[in-house]
Structure formats: C-alpha cells, structure tokens
Amino acid sequence: MSDDEIKKREGINWWAEVRGLALMLLAVLAFHTFLAKPFYIPSASMVPSLMVGDRLVVSKYPYGWSWVSASFHALPRSSWRIAPDTPEYGDVVIVVPPDRAEDYIKRVVALPGDRIAMVNGQIILNGEPVPQDMEPPVRLPADNQNLCDNFGSASPCLDVFEPYRVRLDDGSEVYEPPTYRETLPNGATYLIIDHVQQRLDNFEELTVPDGHIFLMGDNRDHSADSRAPSGLDGGNGLGGPVPIADVGGRAEFITFSLDGRATLNPLTWWPALRPDRAWTSLRPPLAEGNAP
DSSP states (O other): OOHHHHHHHHOOOHHHHHHHHHHHHHHHHHHHHHTEEEEEOOSSTTTTTSOTTEEEEEESOTTOEEGGGSGGGOSOOOOOEESOOOOOTTOEEEEOOTTSSOOEEEEEEEOTTOEEEEETTEEEETTEEOOEEEEOOOOEESSSOOOBOOSSOSSTTOBTTGGGEEEOTTSOEEEOOOEEEEEOTTOBEEEEEOOSOOGGGOEEEEEOOTTEEEEEOSBGGGOOSTTSOOGGGTSSSOOSSEEGGGEEEEEEEEEEEBOTTOOSSGGGHHHHBOGGGTTOBOSOOBOTTTOO
16 A cells, blocks of 8 residues: 555544644744734824824834733733833834723833923923924825824714815825924934814823833824823823833834725725835934934
8 A cells, every 4th residue: 555545544634733723823922922013003193103004013022021012912911021121212112001901002202210291282301391393294195094083082083184184286185284393302303293282282290100101192182192091080091101011012114004995805905005104114213413
C-alpha cells in the first residue's frame, strides 16, 4: 500500500489542525498585546491630525505594559505596570476611560507634576500660556468625510463645520475652520481647531498626580477628554488626569484611510481611498529651535 493510500485511510488529523489554528491565534494575540495593534478612528475628536476612517498602527511598548495592554481588555482594571515609562508632551495615545472598556485616542498635553489650567481655550501650563498661533485654516473636504459632532449633540451626525463651508475655484467644497498651531514645552507642535466658546474652554488650575497624564483632543470643541466628566459623573469624557496604567499605547503612523463613501461593498473602497494620508507619521514634529 502506498503512502498516499495510507494517508487517505487515516483521514485528516483534526487535532493537529485545531492546534495549529490555536497557536496562530495565540501568536496574533501576543503580537497585539506586546508589540502593536491596528486602530480605527471612529470620531472627529482629533481632527485635523486624524480623520474619521483613518486606520493606524499603535505601538504597545513605549510606556510599558499594564492591564490595558491585553487584547480586548481581558484583564481586570489595575494600577500595575511592567517596564513603566512616561509619555512625552504631544504624544498621541490610546486610553481607556474609567467607566467602560472602550479605547479613546487623545494627545498628551500635561505630564505628572504639571500644573494645568485653561483660560478662554488656551492651555496654561505651570503658570505659562502654551503658545497658540493663528494658522491658515486647514481645508477639510466637505463631501463624505464623516465630520460629525459626537460630543454632547442630540444629533450624532450634525455637521459642526457647516458655517465654514467654502467653494473653491475648481467647484469642490471644503470646510475652513479656525486653525491654530500649539507648541508644548518640549517643542512638540501640531494643529488644533477651536471655533466656538464652550464650557470646556475654561477650568481652574489643577496638579497632575504622579503616574497620571492630562489628555485633550485636537478638535477642541468636540472632544470628550480630560476636561470632561467621565461616565461615572454623567459625562462621556475621561474625568480629569488619567493613570498611565490606563494608556494602551502610542499612535505611530496611518496605514490607509477611507472616507464616508466606503461601505461593506469592496467596490466602494477604491473610490473612498484617501491616498495622501497613507504612511503619515503621528509623532509631532519639533518647532524650529527645538530640533536635536
């Protein structure tokens, strides 16, 4: 009897197949837990740096590992950290709010021991105003961009930038909201949008506790961040400074991006692709004079 005939009689080794699939799943989970994981941007809280539909890579190791590192947040919430490190000003990080196992993505604007306040939309850090310089308005395409107000709005798809709609010479339409360049003490610089006066534009000075950081979104008027109460207090924000143990990693770069035209139909993916956003680094550049 030939070897092929013997194999046919023996049939498929289902145990070996299941074991192989289990090992592959464990390898994927380990990679997501210890090294990096993909991330999808579901809201406009980080516009203009991040758009709804951006897909990016988050590295899991820069600040050490904690309960939040595990895939699907399978571990109980705790304060322990392995190989701990502190984020830098301007880092874009993912964080879990105190009331639910859900990932937010925000920017680090204050570190442990910092004193932070906000006056009329400007950060006051350790008694000094953080520079906020007017820039030419960013241009956000007005069609199919999913620029919705998911922060405190009764209508989850209310277009908050409609007053800034502009028609260009080629006939296309864009939003041009008020745009500022913010520069933190280490020279990290990035663009923010601030277009209305609202309750989170002002808060009294507080000191960031040891082992905590203060986070904000770049779309300042539409971000549920450290300025806003958490679900424990009837809000949807982070409820103040957040423990670094609740930070799940650092956003590194965008892999690709799809605008609002993309559906489950693969035929819609190519027209919805934003090619100019692919491989964009999310590490903030340093202002002139601060580069090494």
